[in-house]
Amino acid sequence: MVSGTLFVFVLLCGVEAGHAGKVLVLPGEYSHWHNMRAIIDALVDRNHSVTVLVSSSSPTVPHTRKERFDFNVFKVNMEKEEATAVWSDFIHLWMNDTATKYETVFNIWRVMTNYMVLATDICKGMFHNEDLLHTLRESHYDVLFSDPMMPCSDLMAQKLNIPHVLSLRATFAYTFEQLCGQLPAPPSYVPAAALQDHLTDRMSFIERVENMLLYIIHTTIFRLNMKFTFDLLYTEIWGKPTTMCETMGKADIWLIRTYWDFEYPRPLLPNFKFVGGLHCKPAKPLSKELEEFVQSSGDHGIVVFSLGSMLGNLTLERANTIASALGQIPQKVVWRYNGKTPETLASNTKLYDWIPQNDLLGHPKTKAFITHGGTNGLYEAIYHGVPMVGLPLWGDQPDNLMHMKTKGAAVVLDINTMQSKDLVDALKTVVNNPSYKESIMRLSRIHHDQPMKPLDQAVYWIEFVMRHKGAKHLRVQAHDLSWYQYHCLDVVAFLLSIVALITFLFIKTCRCLFRKCFRKTRPDGKAQKSKKE
Amino acid sequence: MVSGTLFVFVLLCGVEAGHAGKVLVLPGEYSHWHNMRAIIDALVDRNHSVTVLVSSSSPTVPHTRKERFDFNVFKVNMEKEEATAVWSDFIHLWMNDTATKYETVFNIWRVMTNYMVLATDICKGMFHNEDLLHTLRESHYDVLFSDPMMPCSDLMAQKLNIPHVLSLRATFAYTFEQLCGQLPAPPSYVPAAALQDHLTDRMSFIERVENMLLYIIHTTIFRLNMKFTFDLLYTEIWGKPTTMCETMGKADIWLIRTYWDFEYPRPLLPNFKFVGGLHCKPAKPLSKELEEFVQSSGDHGIVVFSLGSMLGNLTLERANTIASALGQIPQKVVWRYNGKTPETLASNTKLYDWIPQNDLLGHPKTKAFITHGGTNGLYEAIYHGVPMVGLPLWGDQPDNLMHMKTKGAAVVLDINTMQSKDLVDALKTVVNNPSYKESIMRLSRIHHDQPMKPLDQAVYWIEFVMRHKGAKHLRVQAHDLSWYQYHCLDVVAFLLSIVALITFLFIKTCRCLFRKCFRKTRPDGKAQKSKKE
Structure with missing residues (x-):
């Protein structure tokens, strides 16, 4: 006999599981968009109807292109060029090489002022547009999927009264995760991501003091900044007192774009799901020309070199130092570079405006990857098991590469001060010392050996909140406590x-x-x- | 073209994934054994070779029976009857109705003294037996899977230098998990499991004070107890200074026998995997006689009643109160009871020495479950979606049932003081008020809607540590910190x-x-x- 209640359950859930849902996406920009895009494609593949809500000033979301999902573009005052400049300023915050780390922390304040103009423009563009709100309400979406890079996206979930799934990479000192998501991050062994390049989960007393100070500084700046910016904006839009953290804290699921192949182990919460590397795919064949060049490397193989899509040109002096180093290794080099051709460029190195990075990293001849340490590229290296030479530039990149260095999968250099010999030595080390290949293969095995693939897991939890109208059973009660109650200071x-x-x-x-x-x-x-x- | 490194990876992992491993099991007793047994059966189904290492005094592990796995029985001084008495004393610690909760906490101390005699006997029985150690070493096991109820099981993993997977249900105030596993348990919203019956994750100030005191008392007793018992024993056996917590803390994976259908959401660690209800299965057909009785209930359906296998007989007065209540409901009742037949027993109630509980709970006619609140039975009720009337007896049962009450799936009564009318009212409430059925069905949906079934997940992580020779990438560095360093008190x-x-x-x-x-x-x-x- 079939179990009765189970039968009813299967029947109910069966209907829900097969149900094609309606997903509203409020996307991030730049690499954040590329990451979300992989999830959107998977959702569309599973017959969900996806609408991407985007402002007319969006610099990188291609809302004029024909896609398998819909765009709903709302008008804002700012022009695309202005917005791009603000985002660019925001992203290049840490490009000033002369700034110390602590100056950099305070620079956030300055950039936030400009960013607030943009954010206010976008938020009001959404919430003061009654037609848009009416359309969204009438569309009866099942879930809102957003990146906190899109301002007021969490407020929209609350406005439409639908479940909310967030996608983010670690914020500085885990401020969003800690203060808004209630994620515990003990400063004694959880290094404050990501504006630092030397703290790991094994810290000396002095390092723990430094780490604690980083947490205090980041948290204080964050609290003050929010109090006088987003909290006021959210309150104005919502019509009654609220804060950004309170609103974001209502999210059902937090999809974190890393995993334990990359992260130092640390506490998590039941509604935090780690989906790092979800955009990674098996390599596709290279173009004929590129394949021929790669094959010409013989047994030495190739080195793939990219500093990401956002870097302006290197100075010619730096480019020459690098090109000279690349000429001294037996491998062939595929270098993504669109600056002036360095004079020292050797015949083993080819420059490309754009490279199929994932396909190259997955090629059997690839021996090493020279990278700036962006999370997406780094995960492609982990996925395909390619050891790295890191030339971190800004933001979370030094911290990202520190993770890889600590795990024995990368050598890290300072791009501003290194000499040709340093780069040659580093490349020879990661190519010839088998420990680097072994370490990255260990990370790769960890990455591939998960109960569920990262992309499938992201889709699973988005569908879960659609099926169950949220995931309140995973959200801790800590959200209802003040900070002193949470830490039991009153008790x-x-x-x-x-x-x-x-x-x-x-x-x-x-x-x-x-x-x-x-x-x-x-x-x-x-x-x-x-x-x- | 196939990605080269990925191809190598798939090849390597494919071989390892298909490899039938050798699993050494050091089991718990009573319901712990039944729970582990489900995992052992699944491992055997997947062609792993399993050896259960058990003492000659084990009261409940059926080591003389022919099974699909091997038993390795080692001789100890104690007789089975003596050991049974000690275990029984240990388990019935909380059966003394007149003891207050705080007296009960201190009673642990007394019982621990007897338990230490048994534990020392078992530990020395294993570690002073050179032939046994030689055999175990030569067997080259891939993983040790144990329940901390089996003393020195963690030390055996260290002795054999093999990965270790633990299986446990929450210990009191999460002492094992917190102090040995480094699991964070903020007293502000994580109620100290499990010697209490009224604290949830929403606490008033006074309740938070009480909760904090519970943590302090439990932790202090645990530390002192370990210091003068197991730490000395472990040090003696290991031959150099060590502690039980340090040894247990080396475990790769902690399989926790609950899930978020049952637990209040709280912090976890990457190597803590929640596999509650892994023993649950779809219902099998009932015996002809039982099916006829169940069918005779018509539309009213039946009530299933069991106070577990470990309860001695009720007093006749209590049995009469209960039987009289059962006679007043329109449902038929299947009561597992082997005491003297109560005089007030009505014709709608049938007594059985043993019942196929899971099959009855999965029967479509089952309307309610009267239970003492053991975790295994409670998970069967969640699995099949049957609302409960709780009559908690001892140990973690009041706390377990408090979870179900808070989640709207149970009414809880005091078996010692309740009157017939209370039980009748409670049964009518859970059967007739649809909110109870809705709540338990919500929990059931949560239980069934996981990325991986609990049993599969348990097997997955045991196989994972076999494939990767451990899971150090999931183990936090907090293990290397002292308590004041962990809490940053020095900083x-x-x-x-x-x-x-x-x-x-x-x-x-x-x-x-x-x-x-x-x-x-x-x-x-x-x-x-x-x-x-």
Whole structure:
């Protein structure tokens, strides 16, 4: 006999599981968009109807292109060029080589002012547009999927009263995750991502002090910044007092774009799902010309070199230093570079405006990857098991590459000060010392050996909140506590007060009894003497 | 073209994935054994060779029976009857109704003394048996899978130098998980499992004070107890200073026998995997006689009633109160009971020495489950979606049922004080008020809608540590920190000292400057006046 209740369950869930849902996406820009795009494609493959809500000023979401999903473009005051400049300023925050790390932290403040103009423009563009809101409400979406890079995206989930799935890579000192998501991050062994390049999960006392200070500084700046920017904006739009953190904290699922192949192990919460490398795919065949060049490398193989799509040109001096180094290795080099051709360029190196990076990294002849350490490229290297030479540029890249260095899969150099010899040595090390290949293969095995593939997991949890209208059973009650309640400071203060009171009463009583006894038992005048002492 | 490194990876992992491993199991007793048994069966189904290492005094592991896996029975001094008595005393620790909760906590101390005799006997039985150790070493097991209920099981993993997977249900105030596994459990919203029956993840100030005290008491007792018992034993056996926590903390994976259908959401670690309800299965057909009785209930359906296999008989007075209540409901009742037949037993109730509980709970006619709240039975009710009336008896049962009550799936009564009317009302409520059915069906949907079934997940992670020779990438560095380092108390003390020093110097300097300025600018004598003030 079939189990009755189970049967009912299967019936109910079966209908829901097969149901094609309606997904509203509020995307991030740049590499964030590329990452979300992989999830959107998977959702479309599973017959979900996807609408990407994007502002007319979006610099990188290609909303004029014909896609398998819909765009809903809302008008904002800012032009695309202006917005691009603000985003660019925001992203290049850490490109100033002369700034110290602590100056950089305070620079965030300055850039946030410009960013707030853009954010206010986008938020008001969405929420002051009654037609848009009406359309969105009438569309009855099942879930809102967003990147916090898109301002007010969490507020839209609340406005439409639908479940919310977030996608993000670690924010600085895990401020979003900690303060808005209630993720514990003990400063004693969780290094404050990501504006640092030397702290790991094994820290000396001095490093732990530094780490604690990083958390305090980041958190304070974040709190102050939010208080005078987004909290006011959210309150104005929502019509009653609220904060950005409170709104973001209502998210059902947090999809984190890393995994334990990359991360140092640390605490997580039931609604935090780690889906790093979800965009990675098996390599496709190369173009005929590129394949011929790669094959011409013989047994030495090739080195793939890219500093990402966002880097302006290197100075000619740096480009020459690099090109000279590349000429000294036996491998052939595929270099993505669109600056002036360096004079020292050797015949083993070919320059390309664009390279099929994933396909090259997955090629059997690829021996090493020279990278700036962006998360997407780094995950492609992990996926295909290619050891790295890291030339970090900005933002989270030094921290990202520190992870790879600590795990034995990369050598990291300072692009501004390195000499040709340093790069040659680094390349020879990662190619010839088998420990680097072994380490990256170990990470690759960890990456590939998960109960569910990262992309499938991302899709699973988006579909889960559609099926169950949220995932409240995974959201901790810590959201309802103030920071001092969360850390039990009120309880500790109360208990210490009681201990102090008892101790005080005990000492008072003892002293009183002692004096009485003393007087009674020693009426010979010695009590006075003792008292004087 | 196939990706080269990926191809190599698939090839390597493919071989390893298909490899039938050798699993050494050090089992728990009673319901713990039944739970592990489900995993062992699944491992055997996947062609792994399993050996269960068990002492000759084991009360419940059926080591004389012919099974699809091997038993390796080692001789200990204690007889089975003696051991059974100790286990029984240990398990019935909380059966004394007159003891308060805090007395109960201290009772653990007493029982631990007896338990230590048994534990020492088992540990020495294993580690002073050179033939056994030789055999185990020569068998080259790939993983040790154990329940901490089996003393020194973690030490055996260390001795054989093989990966270790633990299986456990929450220990009191998460002492094992927190102190040995480094699992964070903030007392502000994680109620101290499991010797309490009213704290949830939403606590008032006074409840948070109580919760904090529970954590402090449990942790202190645990630390002291371990220091003078297991730590000494482990040190003696290991031959150099060690502690039980340090040894257990080396485990690669912690399989926790609950899930978020049952638990309040709380922090976890990457190597903690929640596999609650892994023993649950679809219902099988009932025996002809039982099916006829069940069918005779018509539309009213049946109530299943079991207080577990470990309860001695109820007093006749209690049995009569219960039987009288059961006679007043329109449902038929299947009651597992082997005491004297109550005089008030009505015709709608049938007594059985044993019932096929899972098959009955999965029967479409089952409307409610009267249970003592053991985790296994409770998960069968969640699996099949049957609302409960809870009559908790001891140990973690009040806490377990509190979870179900909070989640709207159970009514809980005090079996010692309830009247017939209370039980009748409770049964009518869970059967007739649709909210109970809705709540348990919600939990059931959560239970069934996981990326991987609990049993599959347990097997997956055991196989994972076999494939990768451990899972060190999931184990937090917190294991290498002392408790004050973990909580950053040294860092906070250091920073506060600096703040105090700076403040002191600042005040001193200000005072000094103030005095100087005052004397210079006000030579009219007012300075003295001001000074007096």
